[in-house]
Amino acid sequence: MKEKLLRLFFGLRKAEITEEDKGRLMDFYKKLLIIAWPAALEGLLLSLINSLDTMMVGKLGSEAIAAVGLCGQPRMILLLLVQSLCVGTTAIVARRKGANNQVAAVSCLKQSLVIITGLGIFITIAGYFLAEPLLRLSGAADDTLPYALTYFRITSAVYLANCWTMCICAAMRGIGKTRITMVVNMAANLVNVFLNFCLISGRLGFPAMGIRGAALATAIGTCVGCVMAFYVVIRNDGYLSLRHAGSFRPERETMMGLIKIGSGTILESVCMRVGFLITGRMIAGVSTAAYATNQVVSQVSGLSFTLGDGVSSACVSLVGQSLGAERKDHAKLYVRVAQRISLFVSAGLILFMFFGRNFLPTLFSEEQAIIQGAALGFLVLIFGIYHQNMRVVLSGALRGAGDVKYVALVSLVSVAVLRPLTTWLFCYPLNALFPALQLGFTGPWLSFVLDSFVRAGMLSYRVKKGNWVNIRV
Template identity: 25%
Template sequence: MVLPTPVVMLKKQVTKRLNRFVSKTTKMRSEDSSHQRSSLFSLPCSKTTLGLTRIQERVLASLSGPAAGKLNIQGTPKTSEHEMTESDYDNSWWAVVKEAFRGSQRDFTQGPLGLAIFLLAVPMVMEMVMESVFAVVDVFFVAELGADAIAIVGITETMMFLVYSVAMGVAIGATATVSRRIGEKDRDGAARFAIHAIYLGCVASIAMAIIGIICAPQLLRLLGAEPQVVRDGALYTQLMLGGNIVVVMLFLLNAIFRGAGDAAIAMRVLWIANLLNCVLDPLFIFGVGFFPELGVTGAAVATLIGRSIGVAYASYQLFFADKQFELRKEHWQVRFEIFRRLLSLSWVATLQFTIGTASWIGLMRVVAGFGSEAVAGYTIAIRVVMFALLPAVGLANAASTLVGQNLGAQQTDRAEKSVWKAAQYNAVFQTAIGIVFVILALPIAKIFTDQPNVLAYAADGLRIISYGFFFYGVGMVLENAFNGAGDTWTPTYLNLLVFWVFEIPLAYVLAYQFGLEAHGVYWAITLAFSMLAVVSAIVFRRGKWKLVEV
């Protein structure tokens, strides 16, 4: 419909005067802001200017009806009814903290990197803390049942290493592919890769479950369990291995959420699973109230129930409530090309995780030559260090998501900057923890033991390993950045080189040839992880990871 001439003239006059007023106001605001320090997460967009721009749109809409709503005033992009731009968010500190825990729907390929890292890292750090609670809670309650019960849990946990390796491998493939599709704004592609990752995880977990249920007693004997342990622990092992699908799905669904930028959902999933496990463990183990007294088997029942509820919640969020992509019928159709791409990432990531984790077995063999007290002290030191490094894993996962999404958005420079910034934050944080451990190594070790020789080994180990915390923080971010880019081969080669070619031989030489005993192993760990960080930084700067297609 053609507008009458007087209305057109009035519209032009209003637009001209409003534009002049907005320009003058924006100039005044920019001059004022030059004298003020903005917050860490502040955006360059002025709220006043944004409000005036909306006034323009409303005035013009009232003058010319629906036609004016299609206009692009002063280059302001027309967004859909449900989309929000960076300027629509409240970036005050408290608002950002609440957003991190509630879940953010921002586009992480835009806006300040510090804000993006914070919003992703906070829930991911909390997720890692909850992940560590699973192992601690079961052992805490089972310890009341005696040494045989602890042995059952410990030996079965060794078998679960294979489950964790497969779950981590598929999870890395899921994060890399989903984050890349999200960055490309290909929601359908992200949904398809998510579904196929779930297919892959189900097939792998079913195969491991069949082996675990049938061969549990034989596996216990293979790992050196005594006859009584095999008799009492076979059912526990069958339940844990037979129900491994909830472990795999927990890893996998959370990896999909992280890749999509929904880190808060992954955090809530583990909060739910852990809370239930903490409540149900004593009920099923000791038979409180009307609950049956199942002993060590009760720990498996409680863990499986807790994880199953967590998986149910995660599945609901993914299939019915997720805002990043909508799952439709066509996304469930099997595409072998997607399977091929996922497998090419996941099997290498599984190998990478296996190489790194198995190296600790080699170090334990070296320490074992100096007696049980050395082994006990080494175990205490390593457990404390691993727990302290969990926040670093959260920050590293944030870097992985940012790399994948920004590569998908063809923003390679932003992807690289996000990694270095996350590495900087991680290095500072881990250095602070390392300083605390160096100063308080003995008091911390006393929490776990009062035996003089064990205490000495534990305190010395904690102190020596803490010298390298700066490098640990940097190295973990860089390794996850490679994985987030889909370059799973590079960290696999680096793990093989550093841990098996350098670390284990060095530990043996320092321990036996130089007479440092267990202290030689501690120094080998510190030097190896420092070397890994330096070599990773050199390789990362070459930038070949930017060219990987997933």
């Protein structure tokens, strides 16, 4: 009976697995889960901590919640190049480890850090001086702009430290060391929460600083994470130690790989940022309450995304290592295994959000309009969770293989075009026609469901074709 259940839930079709690998299928699950669980736990705990962060800020009112949320998109825009480079770093380090070439893997990390240092200095300066136009572009209104400006300028001062941490953690994910990234990011965020507790309302002898205290807590937490990340790569006993052989000078092979993957990722990121920015402006245009409600649902929905991201991180690492070792069959198998795990994760999250839809919003706000709107948002959200997690896994696999241009195309079609159009349709014309449906609150999440369906479908088609395993980086 036990074997039948294992075969039912964890077995794959004959066409998806060779006879050689069938007897050790559970080894593939174990290897993926060993890498996935720290990344998933990291994502889950970080999401919970961010939610706690929002709860603390929420005590200052809906304007403060909206202001912190408005800072998110400008931050992502400024970090766009850095994030793209980090995706390339993860993919290339994974390939080099799979090919058993430690020197090339270390060189990739060193050269990425050099580039990111220059980018980090630039965006730190840009973040301070361009704060107001960026926040206006995001939809900040007169009631939220003072809060948002204060928060954004303080947190932008530590962008360089943030960039270094992102780069080192990206390389660690490439070799499957997700426990390290979990510890680094958890420590940074725990410091953030503790200082939020002390500085927002003034506790344990600290002054009450309000939104300024929340920003300062975030900045200090970021610096703590950076120090810990550098400690990991300065030690002499790690696979990616900066003390090992490897060049800081740009090398053609490494640079071409970073440019190839990074350029496609930049295009994807631009499409996503533009799409999210337009969508965010539309939601903010409905009302401050609608935007604050969207932030509450986004915080909790982060649970679904980050757990899927954990599985995706493992998939990126193992797909890259398998292709580096010239095992295309194993790369495909890891994708199927990741999809199965994602299915179970999604089922649990759907139940959690369905039964918690009325209680969860009360953790963030006491305003009845926000609580009721968020409860409706959760009801809509659950229909897109499975396809969202599937999308995360499949896009991770394609990034690990270097097929970033197709992932960018998917983002262009769905995130930059479809999602803003449907958000506008739901939040404005249809909301005006059918006010009883409260589409100002649920419209963004109806758009999210459609977006997740389209992206999952397009990515599934690409993965099934199988040409992605032949890409060279």
